[in-house]
Amino acid sequence: MQKKWDTKIVSYMGLSSTNSFDENPSKNSSEVQPDHNECLKILNLVLDEEASPEEQEYFKKHIENCMPYYEIYSVDKAIKEMIREKCYDREVPKDLIDQIKSKIFQGAE
Amino acid sequence: MSETKRQSYSQVEKERTFEKEFLPHIDSMYNFAYRLTFDEDDAKDLVQDTYLKAYRFIESFEKGTNAKAWLFRILKNSFINDFRKRSKEPSKVDYQEVESFYNSEDVDRTITTDLRVETVQDMIGDEISNALNSLDVDFRTVIILCDLEGFKYDEMAKILDIPIGTVRSRLHRARNLLKERLRDYAKKMGYKNS
Numbered sequence: 001m002q003k004k005w006d007t008k009i010v011s012y013m014g015l016s017s018t019n020s021f022d023e024n025p026s027k028n029s030s031e032v033q034p035d036h037n038e039c040l041k042i043l044n045l046v047l048d049e050e051a052s053p054e055e056q057e058y059f060k061k062h063i064e065n066c067m068p069y070y071e072i073y074s075v076d077k078a079i080k081e082m083i084r085e086k087c088y089d090r091e092v093p094k095d096l097i098d099q100i101k102s103k104i105f106q107g108a109e
Numbered sequence: 110m111s112e113t114k115r116q117s118y119s120q121v122e123k124e125r126t127f128e129k130e131f132l133p134h135i136d137s138m139y140n141f142a143y144r145l146t147f148d149e150d151d152a153k154d155l156v157q158d159t160y161l162k163a164y165r166f167i168e169s170f171e172k173g174t175n176a177k178a179w180l181f182r183i184l185k186n187s188f189i190n191d192f193r194k195r196s197k198e199p200s201k202v203d204y205q206e207v208e209s210f211y212n213s214e215d216v217d218r219t220i221t222t223d224l225r226v227e228t229v230q231d232m233i234g235d236e237i238s239n240a241l242n243s244l245d246v247d248f249r250t251v252i253i254l255c256d257l258e259g260f261k262y263d264e265m266a267k268i269l270d271i272p273i274g275t276v277r278s279r280l281h282r283a284r285n286l287l288k289e290r291l292r293d294y295a296k297k298m299g300y301k302n303s
Contacts, residue, residue, distance in 0.1 A: 045277075076284065083241065083252065087237060088257060092136055096153055100161070
């Protein structure tokens with residue numbers, strides 16, 4: 001399964017390998033086929049709600065027709081959600097606030 | 110953030126700002142401190158130190174701006190200056206290398222990660238948490254700031270004193286590394302990819 005995927009992806013990537021990171025993706029928005037490489041660069045922006053409306057539209061258009069990219073986006077999103085749910089696991093020691101306050105406000109009146 | 114004009118605070122205002130704007134972030138601060146130091150006492154010291162500095166330098170906190178970002182910046186600086194020196198953390202990542210890597214084949218590499226949504230969702234918290242903890246501190250930090258604390262890229266740039274482009278590339282690299290670790294876990298656990 002993985003091997004097949006890789007081959008397919010490699011052939012996609014072959015279509016566009018020279019775009020620089022900061023190139024404005026909206027430049028390509030008039031093209032019929034969205035650019036896979038460009039799309040991958042926008043993925044994090046969409047994931048982090050940092051994408052412009054044009055970038056979002058561009059991305060949406062792309063993943064609607066591209067299963068591997070839809071999967072990548074879904075996995076990244078699932079990981080982000082899991083981090084938010086599972087990595088907030090430390091309780092503040094009960095005495096910490098009091099210790100801080102007493103250090104700051106002793107004799108401050 | 111650091112170039113902000115000095116603000117004038119009355120004693121009452123100082124105390125109110127501290128209580129209402131600084132202290133409510135103590136949970137996030139402690140969690141961040143623990144994930145930087147992996148030690149409860151160090152995390153406690155780091156948070157305490159951050160709050161003492163925040164109060165002492167409250168005039169440089171611009172009223173009405175994001176207190177959480179300001180506090181995180183102080184905590185991060187305290188960690189680098191006071192803790193990192195004496196800790197056993199490996200040396201800083203060479204970001205030049207990271208960025209040139211990012212601008213070439215690393216972008217393509219993302220999509221070869223064969224993790225599936227179901228696999229990720231089946232993982233219990235420990236796997237995600239351990240994978241995050243296993244990352245180099247600079248990569249760990251961007252994921253914590255972005256995914257756990259929900260900071261925007263411009264806020265992260267200010268907290269970390271780096272350009273937004275570097276925030277983006279570091280985050281991208283961090284996520285790829287995290288996925289590699291998760292994929293390793295998944296393999297060990299015998300998850301199927303198909």
